[in-house]
Amino acid sequence: MKPVIFTENLNVGYDKKVVVEQVDICAQKGELICLLGPNGSGKSTILRTLTGLQPPVNGRVEINGRDIATIKKAELAKKMAIVLTEQVSLGLLTVFEIASMGRYPHTNFMGRLSAEDEKIVNEALDLVDAGYLKNRYYFELSDGEKQKVMIARALVQEPELIVLDEPTSHLDVRHKVEVISILRKLCLEKGITVVLSLHDIDIAIKGCQKILLIEKGKVKAQGTPEEIIKTGTIQSLYSIEGANYNELLGCLEFCSPVLPEVFITGGNGTGTGVYRAVSRAGFGMCCGVLHSNDIDLHVAKALNCDVVEEDSFSRITEKHYEDAAAKMAKMHYVIDTGFPVGKTNEHNLDLIIDAIKMGKVVFSLTDQSELKGRFGDWAEKIKCCKNPAEILQIIPPQTGSGC
Ligand SMILES: Nc1ncnc2c1ncn2[C@@H]1O[C@H](COP(=O)(O)OP(=O)(O)OP(=O)(O)O)[C@@H](O)[C@H]1O
Known part of the structure; x- marks a missing residue:
């Protein structure tokens, strides 16, 4: 089976300037892959390139074996959902209405939801434990609740792949764990492939199947958390002063x-x-x-x-x-x-x-x-x-x- 997402000789950046070189990603169905790296290391740039929001400086990104550049946006939206960092301003819309927006690649020209579409929206909200919020206004929600709604909106697209940029930022530990647990469930039970960026070393190591360590314009290491945790790797990645990272205990x-x-x-x-x-x-x-x-x-x-x-x-x-x-x-x-x-x-x-x-x-x-x-x-x-x-x-x- 072809990987859900695959990159070859990929250099990412802006105009001709490379921010991270030689990004080799191969994500199979149902895998949870995490980009881990300090601020400004290029995680968002990689994710934006993987999703086709910006072109590669060199190389190519393939979705199910096809070059992303050749896939029409409407078709891509049925394969891939994107949850970015920016706090979206969604005015006086309810949670249900926002989650419904994810259905647009599948609705007809008028964008009207069928009974089946509504069922899918409700199921997605329930899956992320946000069903009870569906009639609330989005602006009233906490950051943790908003993040769950954004994941539900992504799910409603029924994608094979969800890409999330720092989905746990602004969240307390309980909500971080909840968001990662939801994503793990989507991978395991629905076979969705998830690629995300995180700042939280502990959560990345304990919650993700594969990690790419990004530092100084390069993929410094990649593999399973156990392969990544080699003495000194993470300590040096973040240049932690005044603290030690214990690799055994994470x-x-x-x-x-x-x-x-x-x-x-x-x-x-x-x-x-x-x-x-x-x-x-x-x-x-x-x-x-x-x-x-x-x-x-x-x-x-x-x-x-x-x-x-x-x-x-x-x-x-x-x-x-x-x-x-x-x-x-x-x-x-x-x-x-x-x-x-x-x-x-x-x-x-x-x-x-x-x-x-x-x-x-x-x-x-x-x-x-x-x-x-x-x-x-x-x-x-x-x-x-x-x-x-x-x-x-x-x-x-x-x-x-x-x-
Ligand atoms: N639109 C842009 N044009 C030019 N350079 C950019 C642009 N966006 C980001 N950069 C630069 O690319 C580099 C990587 O930024 P990026 O946002 O990808 O890093 P990041 O790892 O996601 O950071 P953070 O963890 O702080 O979100 C930074 O030096 C940044 O200044």
């Missing part, structure tokens, strides 16, 4: 200050929230001893913490224990995250007791009733807190500079 972490002042244990996810809270308060951290397969280790590294790492499933070795103790000796504060204790990490409890012996200010997020069982008589020397916020009320705030 999330951004704001770097904590370089000079650590707090030693924090962790393990089994008990550290993640504590590290973030302590980092936000401006403290640098040293974390350990954490196993290589622990989520806390990955978050701590993304936060730029100094981490003492142990092999997965291994008992903490004397060497790593001593490394951690040496680092802890230089800190002002020590926090026990209340991590679950097993054979592999029980040495971390000894670290907390060492901290008391060293005269550190030691906090624990373990429940007060369990503190004695966890640390014996040493428990009396530990300040028990319910959450990181309580600890941060006790220790003086820092004004860290970040990385």
Whole structure:
């Protein structure tokens, strides 16, 4: 079967000036493809060229094996729907009337809707969960609701391909997820091919089947999200300063200050929230001893913490224990995250007791009733807190500079 959309030797741009060169796209039926790149990298220019709104500088765009330049606009409108970024001003029209506009390639000369057309409009509104809005005026809607109506209008065209330019901009996280979920549903259940641009790395990686990374006039990489997530690729794409992109978890972490002042244990996810809270308060951290397969280790590294790492499933070795103790000796504060204790990490409890012996200010997020069982008589020397916020009320705030 011919790809729904295919490009060959495609250079896109304005007049003779190339904005992005060698854009090779091959989208099959039902695929969701995302262009990801910084502001001004050329995503909209590519999308405008793919939809025939502007000619290529070089090369060609094919829809179902035919050069887009040879397809009449009326015919193209039955194959492809376009949802662009611009906020459209649609005056005093209702949602139903706006969605109905998508039917124009199929209606007769008078543009009158048949009962079948109305059914299609209603189904499209229901499919994007906007049926309840159909009698509302468009101008009354929130941005998220407007975006759903625009997708419904595209659907009403009954296209094989929908092209959307930044369909999630201006939306909160819930609506971003909702819009991408709707598009995924269209791909999976209706076999529609979707090509879109996004700014949101996280959503692109978790929601799209193929990604094209656009940077500095080139397609820097393309493939499945798993192929794209190679160390450093996304970090460098956005030149992120003051934050690290964690490729394993697919999330951004704001770097904590370089000079650590707090030693924090962790393990089994008990550290993640504590590290973030302590980092936000401006403290640098040293974390350990954490196993290589622990989520806390990955978050701590993304936060730029100094981490003492142990092999997965291994008992903490004397060497790593001593490394951690040496680092802890230089800190002002020590926090026990209340991590679950097993054979592999029980040495971390000894670290907390060492901290008391060293005269550190030691906090624990373990429940007060369990503190004695966890640390014996040493428990009396530990300040028990319910959450990181309580600890941060006790220790003086820092004004860290970040990385
Ligand atoms: N009509 C135009 N004529 C000439 N140059 C243009 C035109 N529209 C955009 N450009 C330029 O083309 C380049 C790419 O712009 P484009 O809008 O495609 O990027 P983008 O990746 O979609 O950006 P953003 O994420 O900010 O929307 C920019 O340098 C822009 O200034």
